[in-house]
Amino acid sequence: MEPRVSLITLGVNDLDASLRFYRDGLGFPTSYTAEQGVIFFQTGGTCLGLYPLDKLAEDVSPDLVPERGQFSGITLAHNVREKAEVNQVLDQAVAAGATLEKPAADTFWGGYSGYFSDLDGHLWEVAWGAFEFREDGSLIIP
Amino acid sequence: MEPRVSLITLGVNDLDASLRFYRDGLGFPTSYTAEQGVIFFQTGGTCLGLYPLDKLAEDVSPDLVPERGQFSGITLAHNVREKAEVNQVLDQAVAAGATLEKPAADTFWGGYSGYFSDLDGHLWEVAWGAFEFREDGSLIIP
Numbered sequence: 001m002e003p004r005v006s007l008i009t010l011g012v013n014d015l016d017a018s019l020r021f022y023r024d025g026l027g028f029p030t031s032y033t034a035e036q037g038v039i040f041f042q043t044g045g046t047c048l049g050l051y052p053l054d055k056l057a058e059d060v061s062p063d064l065v066p067e068r069g070q071f072s073g074i075t076l077a078h079n080v081r082e083k084a085e086v087n088q089v090l091d092q093a094v095a096a097g098a099t100l101e102k103p104a105a106d107t108f109w110g111g112y113s114g115y116f117s118d119l120d121g122h123l124w125e126v127a128w129g130a131f132e133f134r135e136d137g138s139l140i141i142p
Numbered sequence: 143m144e145p146r147v148s149l150i151t152l153g154v155n156d157l158d159a160s161l162r163f164y165r166d167g168l169g170f171p172t173s174y175t176a177e178q179g180v181i182f183f184q185t186g187g188t189c190l191g192l193y194p195l196d197k198l199a200e201d202v203s204p205d206l207v208p209e210r211g212q213f214s215g216i217t218l219a220h221n222v223r224e225k226a227e228v229n230q231v232l233d234q235a236v237a238a239g240a241t242l243e244k245p246a247a248d249t250f251w252g253g254y255s256g257y258f259s260d261l262d263g264h265l266w267e268v269a270w271g272a273f274e275f276r277e278d279g280s281l282i283i284p
Contacts, residue, residue, distance in 0.1 A: 003168075003169060003170040003171055003183060003184065003185045004185055004220060004279050004280075005150060005185055005188050005190055005218050005219070005220065006219045006220055006221035006269075006279075006280070006281055007218070007219035007221065007267075007281065008147060008150060008188070008216065008217075008218055008219075009216065009217045009218075009219065010215065010216055011213075011215035011216065011217075026145075027145060028145040029145055030283075031284060040283045041145060041283065042145065042283045043145045043146055043147055046147050046150070046188030046280075047280075047281050047283050048147055053215055056215065056217060057213050059217075059257075059267075060213075060217070060243055060244060060257050060265055060267075061243060061244060061257075064212065064213050065212055065213065066213055066215075067211055067212065067213065068211045068213060068214060068215040069209055069210045069211025069212075069214075070206065070207055070209070070211075071153075071199050071202075071206050071207065071208055071209065071210060072210060072211075072214035072215055072216055073152065073153035073195055073198070073208075073210040073214055073262065073264070074150065074151065074152055074153065074214055074216050074264065075150075075151045075153075075198060075201075075202070076147050076149070076150055076151075077147070077148045077149035077150075077151065078146060078147065078148055079148035079149065101202055101203060102202060102203060115201075115202050115203075120215065122215070122216065123202055125149075125201075127148075137146050137148075138146075138148070138188075138189075139148055139149065139189050141172075141182045141183065141184045141189050142173060
């Protein structure tokens with residue numbers, strides 16, 4: 001098994017609304033449309049996908065109830081190169097319909113970060129200062 | 143905002159057991175140890191991290207109850223280059239302590255895939271046939 005996450009799929013309740021949030025609001029490129037029933041974005045490294053929550057549960061098992069708890073136990077992070085970008089990205093997300101879960105603040109690990117949740121409550125941390133960047137935007141994990 | 147997922151963090155109940163599952167069982171490289179309180183893997187494209195579930199919830203908000211529902215609404219995927227690798231990876235994961243959630247089978251979209259869940263129930267699809275690969279293992283999203 002190569003050490004790789006190929007794809008992250010978020011279960012969403014309104015595929016078209018979430019497509020507009022990520023494509024138009026956040027600027028994630030995709031050629032997919034809601035009519036195709038599933039969306040894949042051309043994101044750096046790992047691809048991000050959207051799929052109706054009930055269909056995603058069904059894809060795993062017909063016995064899986066498509067109800068999410070308050071906390072999924074998973075966070076996604078978008079790391080930025082400059083500290084000032086943290087607030088810019090949080091503002092951009094909120095303008096696109098996201099909920100600000102935690103305003104940007106200095107962190108205990110010496111960085112600066114905040115959280116927003118998307119239309120379905122999926123949590124995104126916007127962070128600066130954790131790791132060095134490669135040219136392509138990926139993080140250098142020591 | 144660059145279209146990028148920098149990091150995926152899975153909230154886990156036993157950091158050391160999960161480190162052993164991913165590092166020793168699945169072969170994900172990392173220089174981190176459980177004593178550091180957080181684990182980051184050198185995974186392709188997007189980095190994968192592990193962090194205690196209660197601390198991950200607390201990092202978002204002190205009001206967030208760290209209890210996960212039956213279904214997180216998020217799946218991770220590991221795509222493979224050859225069809226035969228799907229069963230190999232599922233077998234490797236089960237041998238490392240994962241639960242086989244869905245045995246590999248032909249899919250409605252013309253591929254072949256199955257699901258396992260890790261020690262905390264985080265869902266991984268192992269899939270073949272969805273997209274073409276780049277040299278570095280990332281997927282070419284049309």
